Amino acid sequence: MKNGKQDSIDLAKQQSELQQMQGKQYWRSLEELSDTPEFREFVEREFPSSPFDGGDGLSRRHFLQLMGASMALAGLSACTRQPNEKIIPYVIAPEHIVPGEPLYFATAVTLGGYATGVLAESHDGRPVKLEGNPQHPASLGATDVFAQAAVLGLYDPERSKVVRHLGQIDTWENFLGALAGELASQTTSKGVGIRILTETVTSPTLANQIQSFLGDYPAAKWHQYEAVGRDSFKRGAQMAFGESVDCQYDFEKADVILSLDGDFLSQMPGSLVYARQFANRRKVAHDSHTMNRLYAVESSPTLAGTMADHRLTMKAGAVVDFAASVARKLGVDVRGSIESHSGDEQWLESVANDLKGHSGRCLVVPGEHQTAEVHYLAHAMNDALGNVGNTVSYTQPVEINPVVHAESLAELAGDMASGVVELLVVLAGNPVFDAPADLNFAELMAKVKTRVHLGMYEDDTAELCHWHIPQSHSLESWSDARSFDGTASIIQPLIAPLYATKTTHDILASLKNESGKSAHDLVKGTWQASHFGGNFDDFWQTSLHDGLVAGTQFASKSVRLRTGVHLDTAGATSGIEVVFRPDPHIWDGRFLNNGWLQELPKPLSKLTWDNAALMSPATAARLGLENEQVVSLTAGERSVQAPVWILPGHAADCVTLNFGYGRRRVGSVGKGCGSDVFPLRTSASPWIAADVNLEKTGEVVPLASTQDHGSMEGRNLVRSANLQELVQHPELIHDMGHDPDPSLTLYPEVEYPGYSWGMVVDLNVCTGCNTCTLACQSENNIAVVGKEEVLNGREMHWIRIDRYYEGETENPEALHQPVMCQHCENAPCEVVCPVAATTHSDEGLNEMTYNRCVGTRYCSNNCPYKVRRFNFYKYADFETESLKLLRNPDVTVRSRGVMEKCTYCVQRINLARIDAKKEGRDIRDGEILTACQQVCPTEAIVFGNINDADSKVVTLKADHRNYGMLTELGVKPRTSYLAKIKNPNPELVES
Amino acid sequence: MADQVLDKKEHSHHTGAPLIEPGHSYGSVTDKISSIVLTRKTPVAWFLGFSVAFLLLMVFLGSTAYLLMKGTGIWGLNVPVGWGFAIINFVWWIGIGHAGTLISAILLLLRQEWRTSINRFAEAMTLFAVAAAGMFPLLHMGRPWLFYWLMPYPNTMALWPQFRSPLVWDVFAVSTYATVSLLFWYVGLVPDFATLRDRTKNRWAQISYGILSMGWRGSAIHWHRYETAYLLLAGLATPLVISVHTVVSFDFAMGIIPGWHATIFPPYFVAGAIYAGFAMVLTLSIPLRKIYGLEDFITMRHLKNMAKVMLATGLIVAYGYMIEGFTAWYSGAEYEEFMILNRLTGPYKYVFWSLILCNVAVPQLIWFSKIQNSVVALFVVAMFVNVGMWLERFVIVVTSLHRDFLPSSWDMYSGTIWDWATYIGTIGLFLTLMFLFLRIMPAISIFEMRTLVTDDKKSKAE
Secondary structure, three states, rough: OOOOOOOOOOOOHHEEEEEOOOOOOOOOHHHHHHHHHHHHHHHHHHHOOOOOOOOOOOOOOHHHHHHHHHHHHHHHOOOOOOOOOOOOOOEEEOOOOOOOOOOEEEEEEEEHHHHHHHHEEEEEEEEEEEOOOOOOOOOOOOOHHHHHHHHHHHOOOOOOOOOOOOOEEEOHHHHHHHHHHHHHHOOOOOOEEEEEEEEEOHHHHHHHHHHHHHHHOOOEEEEEOOOOOHHHHHHHHHHOOOOOOOEEEHHHHHOOEEEEEEOOOOOOOOOHHHHHHHHHHOOOOOOOOOEEEEEEEEEEHHHHHHHEEEEEEOOHHHHHHHHHHHHOOOOOOOOOOOOOOOOOHHHHHHHHHHHHHHOOOOOEEEEEOOOOOHHHHHHHHHOOOOEEEOOOEEOOOOOOOOOOOHHHHHHHHHHHHHHOOOEEEEEOOOOOHHHOOHOOHHHOOOOOOOOEEEEEEHHHHHHHOEEEEEEEEOOOOEEEOOOOOOOOOEEEOOOOOOOOOOOOHHHHHHHHHOOOHHHHHHHHHHHHHHOOEEEEOHHHHHHHHHHOOOOOOOOOOOOOOOOOOOOOOOOOOEEEEEEEEEEEOOEEOOOOHHHHHHOOOOOOOEEOOOOOOEEHHHHHHHOOOOEEEEEEEEOOOOOEEEEEEEEEOOOOOOEEEEEEOOOOOOOOOOOOOOOOOOOOOOOOOOEEEEEEEEEEEEEEEOOOOOOOEEEEEOOOEEEEHHHHHHHHHOHHHHHOOOOOOOOOOOOOOOOOOOOOOOEEEOOOOOOOOOHHHHHHHOOOOOOOOOOHHHOOOOOOOOEEEEEEEEEEOOEEEEEEEEOOOOOOOOOOOHHHHHOOOOEEOOOOOEEEEEHHHOOOOOOHOOOOOOOOOOOOOOOOOOOOHHHHHHHHOOOOOOOOOOOOOOOHHHHHHHHHHHHHHHHOOOOOOOOOOOOHHOOOOOOOOEEEEEEOOOOHHHHHHHOEEEEEOOOOHHHOEEEEEEEEEOOOOOOOOOO | OOHHHHHHHHHHHHHHHOOOOOOOOHHHHHHHHHHHHOOOOOOOOHHHHHHHHHHHHHHHHHHHHHHHHOOOOOOOOOOOOOOOHHHHHHHHHHHOOOHHHHHHHHHHHHHHHHHHHHHHHHHHHHHHHHHHHHHHHHOOOOOOOHHHHOOOOOOOOOOOOOOOHHHHHHHHHHHHHHHHHHHHHHHHHHHHHHHHHHHHOOOOHHHHHHHHHOOOOOOOHHHHHHHHHHHHHHHHHHHHHHHHHHHHHHHHOOOOOOOOOOHHHHHHHHHHHHHHHHHHHHHHHHHHHHHHOOOOOOOOHHHHEEEEEEEEHHHHHHHHHHHHHHHHHHHHHHHHHHHHHHHOOOOOOHHHHHHHHHHHHHHHHHHHHHHOHHHHHHHHHHHHHHHHHHHHHHHHHHHHHHHOOHHHHHHOOOHHHHHHHHHHHHHHHHHHHHHHHOOOOOOOOHHHHHHHHHHHHHHHHH
């Protein structure tokens, strides 16, 4: 229909027709409006009138005809031949992959540069859980909390995902272009304006790359800085031996241990191994009553302190005096302005005598965060006691370039201030946040022309850099690293990078203008270059498979102690002293966005989601302070604020500040958590700041602690005794409780003809390190609830570490007790559930059927151990895509309104059962490791079949130390505890 | 019939004060009571009261909607305190719901005819209190939409409820009680519905009351069957008064938590329920008789009798408190001992001592005849008991749970704004139903009141 045809569209007529119409009339086109015959014909053609549109409506006959035809046609369509297209079945599966069964790959995770070997459990190509690598010398099958939380870090939806230039999204190629330009301008000056800042480097490949780059640009410099560095150790070793060394201990051989304000059970390279060795010497059984003895001198309470047989508190500044006094008694020639320790003469005397009496079989361990002088004295004491070569050995340093970090960073800061630095490449780390406050690092950043940052998060440093490159997680990248004894591991990726992220190797490669080289090739190249003899491919395969490069452990070397070293130290002053410690879970702030670590109750304080100014009850009382009151701490012009938390057993007039919290640039998880205390930490006093002024601000910050009550109220929940008492009265522990006569029931005893599961927890070796809690969280898809909900008392952990204090408040004995579902034989939760959602299995497990639970919470009320956890809200995140990859597919993710609790890792039991059935045998003892058991550094948790008389769990349950908690209620728990035993020095007990 | 009349007369002489003020005839009683319902002009006070009640009902709906949207986390619950306001309120309402059936059934069987003027609205109060109570077990569940899993019904999961759980017994006890109470109340209303049907001028009211009266014509056979049915229902309801709160007490007594696990609980709970119920009847009847001018029907003698029942049951409750303490001491069980000390001196001691003040100390005033004869004083005492009984449940539920066996899991509990909103909301539900009841149904049994008139006249004739 063309516009020209006058007769087809008559506008005037249309308008008059439109005026005549009433009500709402819609017209689709001018043609329709004019209603020409052509248009009607067009409509008829386009939309043929329905067969129903007969003139006389729809007749019955017509309807039946149509329906008959429709049905016949509908039937016919089923006879259509499908096209002959072949699909490929999953018959020839990819190698090793059995759908539904996990694969384990050996790799390593690092903290502070030191590697721990792990086995990553991979489901359909996604890592969901890390276990310790039993073959790895730094793991022995255990891990620390950071390794457990690594998978959450991998899938953190708030990780940095894109390259940013001046805050805007950019591309890797543009970065390479910009970098090439910068490097070109530095070629003539041999790189005099280039600075690379890394964290501790133990990676041979990265070191090679850096060295090679420095070869190209000899005037460029490599600096290293990490807030939790080992500067005191390095300086102390230099003082003692005049060279850089690393030092390893053998706690298994040590009968007497003196710990000088440190925590060898955590927070020290090799601490997993040390914890295992230490625990092996504390496992008292029927037949063996040999036990080591630990003396701990402490300012800030540590886990090692809680395990000590004798513990002495003093200011951190006074420890050096104490060490010097002990050293003098041991015959060490201590020179310099150092004072003698005053007070506690008997203690000092006894320690010295005990050490002397065990020459060659004792150990003095200095704290990582003590001064270099204390480290020197410890080396000297071990030397004097003949421990070197027995309980202490020295090797070449594991760190490839063992510089003192504070000095290295100060040098960089000096260059930045003088304007020499033109290109600063920050390879991981967050110096803007955690550099010593006196360096004013953030301000100096502005003086550098081009600043590049590689990091997992767009953090404070990224904000001040021109370029930010997202860093790959260690589970996504190739690399290598060494552990505390030098053993090298190759870090292999478990998953392709989730986002377009880069590794340190990639950055170095692009600095070398070799951006085509992949990290894999670089790492492989390093090892190929150093490989002699044999087939390299076999070597490579074996190394990857085992998770370590065989034979790379450093040989011990002989060192000569320098005597007559002049020790200049001020010792303790009378004012308030601040000791800085890395946060036990957030570390230097890098894990601030990790919900698992945030919500993990910190050892002893049981705080979550915050740091605090920790101080002793007496100090708080003297200063008129209460929990949660915010104080400002001032040293010179620097000042920080933090809420008070009173910690029994803390040294008097001393405040512990855990740094790492209060980062300004952080994801939604870490936002607003805690207080930044770095502004008080200077290069001169990285760990101990004397004479700090403390004032109350009047503010109050609520702190979320998971345990409000520290006293056992005289109940025999954690039973403890001295070794001598136990030897004299073997039934001592049993006599502490009153177990009801098992015959006091009207019902016949339930028979468990097959398996009957049970657990024993050895309280004597539980160090309270919390790793079991986190391993359980990772294994069982346990939700994070947030600070508000912890304050509401709704944390979800299936296993918690109860911490009780005994004795005087200033130096009490702290007792750790892991508590999970005790799988009671007469479970009080089961009888009260109205819908049978929690029931007893024929293997003795107390099982929870989430689908059936209606959420009356009666079971939780009736549980004497209060181990049940309720989903008051929909805590689990069902929406975030990356977190879906995190879940263990063997464990249901719980939704709102259902109860949950420890299952004894029933999914692992069933996995073992399937394997055993396939092989037509019974499940072997030790074949099932619950998540908490597997990760425990001290093997404090043992699980097994109570019906198997030869099983380890039965042996332990027959021990004199074995007792059940609250057995007087008649609930018959399947989990029992081995009592805590102390081995005090008789000299000190009598006094 | 004559014997019965004689009994009644003697009884009324025995207790002195009249059950109905002199000067009333059949007609005047019927006029007075039915006019409250049949009047065209609804009193302004009713509208005022109803709007407040309705507003509170909306608070209930709002907080319930939010609860269903978010989950029980909006309440102050935690681990260890898994039950809080919801269960406290449930037990409180159920307790209040005891007086109605007690007054109607047990006092009927005991031929305490002073009950006549208060039984109707006491029964209504029971029903509405049970309705309010019933809300809480539903709402406190994590997944309330699955509440029917607590009922035994054939299902594809081939699962019964877990019959050992006291919560399942609760379902049966409360639903049976609600059903029987409803029937009892309705059967009692039938003759009065017929009266209203006959007297109303409004066509719709005629039809509605006509349907509700189920064809009641007042024939001798009707009366005969009515009396039999009513008596049977009374017999049926009587054990329920005891059983419901016994079962409710099992929710606690079957648990192993110190402070719950006590054999005294069933009688102590039943006494507490009657105590609370009578306090609530007093609380409601005192303003009611004032506003509607029913002083002739709800006389001082009624108020006094109720006060005396309150005093008696209150003493039983006080005995319960005492025995709890005694058992804890006598048992020598450290957890029990700690529980009592914690109640008396722990962080919730103010709640406990307030409870003692409200439930034990203040009601002793009833011993004085001056207090007995003061309407205001009785109202104040009843209000104390209402509050006290709520506090009692708080003490039982919260202070037992918040510090149980392992000190590591001890925690504190307090209600959130949503806890309060839900609680106040159910008061709204209760009052809304009550106001509607007062407007459309006879709050006092007309035909039973007329029997009292007859007595009076006869006694005068003698």
